Amino acid sequence: MPASAEPLVFEPCPFEGAECAELAVPLDERDSDAEIMISVSRVRATGTPEEYRGALLVNPGGPGGSGLEYSVSKGKKLPEQVRRSYDIIGFDPRGVGRSAPLDCGELGGLFNHPAPEPVPADRAQERAHLDRLAHMAEDCLRHNPDSAAMNTMNTARDMDRIREALGEPKLNFLGVSYGTYLGAAYAAEFPERVGRMVLDSVVSPDRWHDFDVQQAYAMLRQRDVLFDWIAARPELGLGTTRDEVRDAYTRARIGLTETPARGTFGAAEFDNLVYKTLSRTERWRPFAEALGAYVNSGNADGLGPALPETDTESRNYEAALRTVKCNDSTRPSRAEIISDIRQLRETDPRPILTGLESTTCAFWDRPRQSAQLGSPDMPPILLTQAELDPTTPYHGAKRMQAELPGSRMITAQDSYSHGLFASQRIACVDDAAAAYLVDGHLPERDLHCPGPGLPE
Structure with a gap:
């Protein structure tokens, strides 16, 4: 050149x-x-x-x-x-x-829906969680020799x-x-x-893993604000106190875990929707109305698309997101990942782990720079x-x-x-x-x- x-x-x-x-x-x-x-x-x-x-x-x-x-x-x-x-x-x-x-292929099954429960609650689930992360890294490194x-x-x-x-x-x-x-x-x-x-x-x-963890705690704080906002609007039919709204939210997540909506929208997909909702307040009312419809009548139409998003643009985004993060900063250890998830679960039994993309980096090659x-x-x-x-x-x-x-x-x-x-x-x-x-x-x-x- x-x-x-x-x-x-x-x-x-x-x-x-x-x-x-x-x-x-x-x-x-x-x-x-x-x-x-x-x-x-x-x-x-x-x-x-x-x-x-x-x-x-x-x-x-x-x-x-x-x-x-x-x-x-x-x-x-x-x-x-x-x-x-x-x-x-x-x-x-x-x-x-x-x-x-970049395209990471199956990316450890990320585009299979419903995805597995995203929050590991015991040692067996923690091992399975780490295995999925390892498969994600393997897919990316195998498909992209210049990554x-x-x-x-x-x-x-x-x-x-x-x-x-x-x-x-x-x-x-x-x-x-x-x-x-x-x-x-x-x-x-x-x-x-x-x-x-x-x-x-x-x-x-900070290194990307530390940023991701800080964001996860901020999402929990924001979710409490959302629960309070919903509680102040009884017409939404989800309760009039933070605890009542949290209970409705938990029932919805459990229900989607046991019986995914349309066969594809389960707990992981729900957490992803919540993550996106919390980032922009104009999404709060549509989310609350959809949650109320599901909790009160079983209608899940408002909670997500009829088919999972697996288009080329989405696959590229997910591949580049992890590749760049893993090439930018030092890697978390496997023990650190599990410790951070456990601490998040101590803060709230159902944390939102959607943004912890850099956990994949535990299985990545060392960054060049x-x-x-x-x-x-x-x-x-x-x-x-x-x-x-x-x-x-x-x-x-x-x-x-x-x-x-x-x-x-x-x-x-x-x-x-x-x-x-x-x-x-x-x-x-x-x-x-x-x-x-x-x-x-x-x-x-x-x-x-x-x-x-x-x-x-």
Whole structure:
């Protein structure tokens, strides 16, 4: 590959609203002869030449999230002054979507439904749980001989090649969720090339297994808030106290364990639905209504799809999610995994283990390069964070802020949802972030904005 990235040649995308290009990058820094192609999209800035600020690369999160069409979907949500000022650039990170996609085959039976009980309750179930994790790792490593090169640091290097191919002197970047981890990794590798960077819904700087466990506890706290919210709405028919709602929830989960709905929707599928529900408060009422219909009349239609999701995009996401996490940080031991699950069960007998994807890493090859985050040589950047987001908990976001010298954080107080900037439509947040992106005005100190509270 030439020392400098070739300029991107954009053509119509296979979807509306953007133009697309491909960029050749090395598979691995240690072997520049092997290349993969990275798919890139662009939505042109809508403003005048005087308003133009360059390119803004965006990433929706994951690991495993496809970002090619994100230039369109996120671009539509951004404040108008940002859309007028920037070309919005999306891309599929390596291993994802149209960029050398990973596929782990059966992934240890992950796509078989109903899945086994996800929370092991005795030693025999714990052994079976570890066996499933081992099979997941085996499937991934067997199907993807180049998987060791699919990690965050290599993706950060790909981002710099995109910057170069666009002719941009610095990288302007908006990363959401895992995208914040990716942005921090870029800052570690290329601190002098960091332009205006907004990291929204911030991942902690801990190794992935520790982050996953912290998230699992935050999900339990959020579930109690959901139970209280349901209890305050007796018309939902699930009880008028937290304990009554918890009892209805437990009965539903036991019932789905014994007799999966439609033969495919059991306890594991239910936990996955709960995990997604807890991350965004606009999902709470539909979930509560569906739960009430099942508990009170046996109607499970609202709880999940008629058929399990096993499409190519879902398989790729699940493969990339685990591959990148396992290639980024040190592995948990088998004893540590079981100890963490037992402690979660002591906190609540039915914890939500859906987000513990990095437990697979106990059976993975040792990472070639652990992710590095932040640099003393980087410029100050902007973080945005919902105070009560269970997916990327606030205390972890504050620890990431400490790794990013001079950074400022905008916190939405009394906000319970994942995804904040240009997502929850909080003017205090969006206006401050837009002012930074457009004019470089970083708040003098951390800013606290009133959030939306819980849904009606």
